[in-house]
Amino acid sequence: MNRLARFSAILLAVLVGAVILVPMLAATDPLAIGDVLATRLVPPGASDRLGRFHLLGTDRFGRDLFVRMMLAGRISLAVGMAGSVLAGVVGTVVGAVAAWRGGAVDRIAMAISDALLSIPRLILLLLCAALWRPGAATVLAVLGATGWMGVARLVRGDVLGVRAQPYVSAAQALGASSRRVLWRHVVPNALGPAIVATTLGVGNAILLESGLSFLGLGIQPPAPSWGNMIAGGRDLIVTAPWVAIAPGLALIVTVLACTLLGDSLRDRLAGERPRDLAERA
């Protein structure tokens, strides 16, 4: 692991620690609205009229932006990671089964995956997000439902390759059931690219979650997410830009760390392909 990747890993660990601890230890409730007039729109690094210090200032309801941002980070990080893992798991299962079964199963699975791949992921997300009531669970399900195709293709290709290995025939000759051979012998050896894709997908999933929340289709206020915090600062951008800028910076740092970590993982396991880059909105 190179220096940059190690730095990213430490940064992410610190972030995870901060988003868990800060809201627990904070003096103020990040959701409660108190004396709005005395506390609203305090600039970063200043104190409000009640004498409380706010590291990143306050929003229009006088809520501390730093504490809210950390609370939002919990949701954004959790949804991003879980969404990416969900997509990875679905993709692995579909790809492995398609390659193992072959025939009609394979053709149908790949046809659906091709069809879904030809709609830009963001548009697909918007379509699906409109299906259910917006919220964290919906975003999670939608991230899983729209992100599995790439992984499925990778795993399918690798399973087809691994299937020809002698140890697979050996396992079959020893009388292991087809299911056991697939999940115990084939899939674990075809997992490398899937893990890379999933890791690289975390940053993207966090971005997409924030995008949905920004458009009002994701996490709903008063629960904070980086996306809806930016949306909340949108009409204050001329008078109090920090309200929208701060959560965006948190988002960038997080996604940056995830990308750098994923990049170094990929450099060790596989080469870069143009399609990986193009998939990003």
Next chain:
Amino acid sequence: MLIWLVVTLTFVLVRLAPGDAAAILVSPTATPEDAARLRAELALDAPVVVQYAKWMGGLLRGDLGESFTQRRPVSAVLGEAIPVSLGLGLSSLLLTFVVGVAIGTLQAARRGTVVDTALTFATTAVYAAPSYWLALSLIAVFTYGATVWGLPAAFRLPAFGLRDPAGTEVGWAAVVDVVRHAILPVTVLAAVGAAGIARYARSTVADLAGAEWVRTARAKGLRSGVVYGRHVLANALPPLVVLLALSLPGVVAGSVFVESVFAWPGMGRVMVGAIASRDYPVVMGATVLYAALVILANLAADLALPLIDPRRDS
């Protein structure tokens, strides 16, 4: 076949949505009878299979149906939005390519220097930034910043809409007005795209710059500019053009956010609005259009490759 699958999947996805379109469309004071009448009028009470057959039939004739909310053909609604989005997408794509390749090449040529490290950091950071946040930041700089820091009046760029709301200019003045309105959105979209292209161009050019024939070219005494222009970039171009074609749909889809922030009347805004109001025909029409764009872009990449890379013939 692929297009048929996309179209069917879109239909299924949209119809899975809970919530009655008619209930949202009728006025707040409407009675259940009014809603039923509207449902019959929009053919929403017909069996799903019949609706599907009707929609497919229309689609084959190039008819996308009629918008529920605007009561005019979907093709007219989208027809107004497409030029806006496509213009935005294509101009930023062009800028993306030029700026991205230039930055990537510069980095590769100055590999390992401070310039390279700084640019790597900058491109990776911009690449990680959500476009709507970049858009808001730019607005902050050019509105809030322009007044606070006392920038000259030319820097006070309009942040919203496609044209001046008064819209009195004609001829060249109108063009200038649109261009002034386009500067911020195009910059945001191009910045995100260029960051991605630059990352890729850097690694491609860096790989090629180490090749033996590049050393030969240098040994011949060619100037550095000629070596990069004629020998390295010419070989780096094919994969970059493929990447460019593949990223066109992403740029157009990415304009959902940019259009939303800058209040541009493009596809993205139409799509988001239609989803919110359950305007099924518009949502389905827009999705099919996006899918067609992806398929076309892939096709274009495949077709363009032999043209720019003589080594390939297919």
